[in-house]
Amino acid sequence: MTLRAVMIGDVMALARGLSGMPADRQCIACQQAFLRTHCADKFRKRLGRVHPRWGDGSLMAFALLTYRGKRHQDLGNRAFLSALHAVLDQLLQWRQIQAARGETARRAGQVSQQQGHPTGPVWRDFEE
Template sequence: MRPVLPGDVSAAARALLAVPASARGGLARRLVLQADAADRYRRRLGKAHPFWGNGTLMAAALGRGAARDEPRLDDPDYAECFIAVLNALLDRRQPV
């Protein structure tokens, strides 16, 4: 996956808002995996993945329709989504 910037986390958190709370953790992990796979695809073939984008977390999230305006960080639902994305990123870095 390409380097993660604050906008990537925001886009992924907004994508998570569109699904039920019980599905958010799984979707966050899936978005991270898709961004990883898209980055490998981009490096190997020299073009963006048709569904998951250019290897950024933002591209993977925007492919799921994360177009709504960014909520405030004190919005409880959005804060939970933001945390889920950060946890998925931290889990990715942990050795298995």
């Protein structure tokens, strides 16, 4: 399960949305944002239209739809910097976890093919 390419604007938009939350809540909100963004991207690919609540599968679209009305913050704002740190930290963790899962899935596919069994649709759904 991977996210689309994440750009700096995506990170900034999500951090702007999270800047008013307590630090412990920001980590959970980031993980939810990554999962919902991934689901929105799958929705868009399969149905050919954007998800009504989570956008087109980009973090920016999700952040703009979810955290409407949040104003731009400058890098002098401590709450924004804290949120930016949380987003980057959680993004790094997300990527590491997904890479580990992908490696596990790849190994499972190799084992299944060696045994003469196809990997099946379960693995293919998450290999995009």
